[in-house]
Amino acid sequence: MRRLPADPFSDERNARAAPKKGAVRLASFALFTATLAAPVAAQDVDDRRMPGLSSYGVPGHIDMPSAWALPDGSFAFTLNQFGRDIRRATMAFQITPRVTGVFRYSYLDGYLMSGDSLYDRSFDLRYQILTENPDGWRPALSVGLQDFGGTGIFSAEYLVASKTLSETVSASAGIGWGRFGSYGSFSNPLSILSDRFNDRGSFTGIADTGRVGFDRFFRGDAAVFFALDWQATPRLQLSLEYSSDAMDQEVARMGYRHRTPVNLGMEYRFDNGGIFGLSVMHGSEAALSYTLVLDPTRPSAPSGHESAPPAISRGSAATVASWGDISGSPQREALAEALSDQGIRLDGLSFGGGTATVAIRNQQWPNTAQAWGRTARVLSAVLPAEITRFRIRSMDRGLAVRDVTLTRQDLEELEFAPDGAWQIYARADIRDAYTPGPGAPGQIGGPDPRLDLESQASLRFLPYTETAMFDPDNPLRMDFGAELLGEWSPGNGLYFSGAIRQKLVGNIDTSTRVSDSIQQHVRSDAALYAKTTGPKLAFATAEWFSRPGPDLYGRVSAGMFEKMFGGISGELLWAPVERHYALGIELNYVKQRDYDGGLGFFDYDVLTGHASLYYDFGGGYLAQIDAGRYLAGDLGSTLTLTRRFGNGFEVGAFFTLTDISFDDFGEGSFDKGITISLPLSWVTGKPTQQRLGQVIRPIQRDGGARLSVRNRLYGLTRDETDAARGIGWGRFWR
Known part of the structure; x- marks a missing residue:
């Protein structure tokens, strides 16, 4: 006979319980989940790259996981209403093309034996062992640890394979332990390696939360699960699933009705990357979900709102001698004003041997290379034509951090080159900006800039x-x-x-x-x-x-x-x-x-x-x-x-x-x-x-x-x- 897991909340004195307060609780939970997704704005997302997501907010079908991975670097923020009494907010992040990390926050109404509700925090980690060969037999294969360091109420491990069967049909099959090994379970096949795989550890109280349960990984009874997806239209996906989760604790504590292991679901995708899900779980409960996908490589607001950069110029007709006393000359002030118009502060300037050295402070650009590029454009236009090299000293909080030296000839030659960005980087001389002391010669040529670090x-x-x-x-x-x-x-x-x-x-x-x-x-x-x-x-x-x-x-x-x-x-x-x-x-x-x-x-x-x-x-x-x-x-x-x-x-x-x-x-x-x-x-x-x-x-x-x-x-x-x-x-x- 299969045994229920030990009650991790048997000690009510240690339980972090939340008394029922109805609408106030629901409003707070909604505000919290909205905060998790606050950085997310509408984006156009390539749906062909996006797998479906399960009720746990991870790549999956309805309740069971799949072997697919999210697009590299993307986030998936999911809000889920499971029946009347369970709500989840999940943030999944594709850390690398194969590794997925998950943080989940859940609310279970009346879960504790006292009748109080529980707010639960959990972490998942998934690894895609194999990627699918769409033209061959090889499926995608993933292994996952679910709720491996929380209270353990959602604790599960799984190994799952997924394969695209046609342009519109895909399927998954897997074996699970913990929650995913609780319905239709059988003896752990890993016990042939060691008897220790027969016994699954459990949490004994709230003080154990946060510990990694190594004594639970892939231990205890196991069970199999299956799922089938049909892409009915480019936006609508229908799913059929055989779940290996018996929902034991929810049945015992919350009166959940588990009538069948079969789940039915649908997902509808919107242009902004949102995914709406509706499913019937275990023949008794309806579940709603909404997922919003964020791709960090595709900003919410496209670039181009900045002003156009000045053109590369062959320089002014003036000579260096006409600049006179650099610190107070009109030419120096004109250079400072031109740089200021580009969001850059001039902190120092000097000339020597055909090289102009400028100390600048980037006050606007989130990209340092762009600030250097804007500075180089201004220098090419304002400085005399006889200045053939620009040494840009990047300052921050009074620290001279980096020196980048560019030639006027390279700037003129590469401004419109197809691979101009790469070529200008390859030709730039970038060094540490340290110099031993005031007035010491620079590493590249010419004296250090006369710093005007006024109050x-x-x-x-x-x-x-x-x-x-x-x-x-x-x-x-x-x-x-x-x-x-x-x-x-x-x-x-x-x-x-x-x-x-x-x-x-x-x-x-x-x-x-x-x-x-x-x-x-x-x-x-x-x-x-x-x-x-x-x-x-x-x-x-x-x-x-x-x-x-x-x-x-x-x-x-x-x-x-x-x-x-x-x-x-x-x-x-x-x-x-x-x-x-x-x-x-x-x-x-x-x-x-x-x-x-x-x-x-x-x-x-x-x-x-x-x-x-x-x-x-x-x-x-x-x-x-x-x-x-x-x-x-x-x-x-x-x-x-x-x-x-x-x-x-x-x-x-x-x-x-x-x-x-x-x-x-x-x-x-x-x-x-x-x-x-x-x-x-x-x-x-x-x-x-x-x-x-x-x-x-x-x-x-x-x-x-x-x-x-x-x-x-x-x-x-x-x-x-x-x-x-x-x-x-x-x-x-x-």
Whole structure:
């Protein structure tokens, strides 16, 4: 006789339950799922490349998975209503052409034995072992782990094969374990390898959530499933499925009626990439779903909203001698104005040996190579014809980051060449911009630019939003308010900046959850920082940036770094452009700030810091390993994997393991999350360096918490480094 899995919520005292509150709960859930999909705008998507998606929001049929993969790099945001009592929001991301990652947030009404409802977080990972040979016999073959680190209520593993049988018909067949091995089950065929595959581990309580269940993978009883899809029209797909999920817990806890393993479904596709699904599940319940697919390589707003670039010119008729005193000459002012019209600030200028060296600061373009291209066009038009070489020094926060040298002849020759972007990159001389000291000769020829880093100040009044996710009482809390952001620099790499915030409306302060953490409360008391009224100092820092040596960058910061901590921070980065790796070290001494958002501190202080390794695999993939001491005094390391597309769209995942045990960490077992960051130009089509970002962290505890510091050096210098390696040069002439 098949046994039901052990109840992971038998200890009601540990259960993160949500009491039933009807319409309020539904509205909060809808708002939360809308927030997950907020970056998504309508796109034209090639439906022929898109597989169907299951009720779990992954490539599949109705409830069962398929072996297909999403288009490389794409997102699928799915909202699903399963009967009356189950709702799911899923975000699937095709990390590589073969690897799919999934985050899911579910609401199960009345699931707990007490009658309370459950908000559940889960992660999936899928790998496509084989791609289909459409002209041969080979099917697509995938293996998947579902809910491998959550509560385990959706836990399953599977091996599935899918094949296109004709232009309109495709089918899948697979074997599943866990949930997918619960209907029509039989003894695990893997037991021939070892008896340990006969017994499947289970969660024993909420404290186990977040742990990877290695003792469950492909263990316990197994079952087979089948599915058939028919593409009735270019937009309409009909599906028939034999499901191996008996819905045991839903039957026992929620009164779900499982009458048959046969499911029937349909999907209808819209021009904007949306997919509407309707199905009849297990002969008793209807399910609705809506999926919106986002392709990061295809921006919501097409480019071309920027002004046309100036033409390459053979130069002015003036001579270098006519420029006189460069720092105050009318010609120099004309050059500064021409660059400013292109969103570029002139920070310095010098001449020597037929070479003009200009120090610039990109203030508008999200693509560094495009900023270099615009600068080169202006230089060709404004500078005297006798200047035959342009050395462009890229500056950021007072740091001289990269020197790129171009010849006037190459610019004139390649402006309209079919492969002009590649050829100009191949001919450009790109080097580290470090020089030993003031007035020292440059590496390429001619003196360094005379930097005009005069005092500058800015003051902006902006709206802000702050979110708090995954509180079981309310899955999404949000504050809206106004922020006064100011910055002043006297020059030479020194910056003073700060922001004052005033909340206007929001509900983060209504959280009643009290931290049960046994660690120092460095993050778990976040809700207490939202309960005070009146203006708050979001941050206030003094920063100094320097170049202590070749390929070296330095930063020293002091002040209020974030709403919870302030102190002093120092960082050193070694990042040679010719290497695909970089090394950094950071040391901080900080104290915990008072709840009122002012200048006060609590007694807690800590020395924290990390050594960091950054490795660029190419193709936009970056790995980062940080090892050191965290805010709660725990020792450990964080692994972050990030993928950045050519247009700046970025998605990543991270996890942290420290010497705090899973039991002492509490719910979630260890810190982990997903990051999404996209340039605002991706949404609007207009050039800007502003970005939108969101960290999706299932739960924020005190273990593995790292100090939040603005302008860390690797991120500050990465755009110039990427451009030096050829990334983004397709926009050089735009």
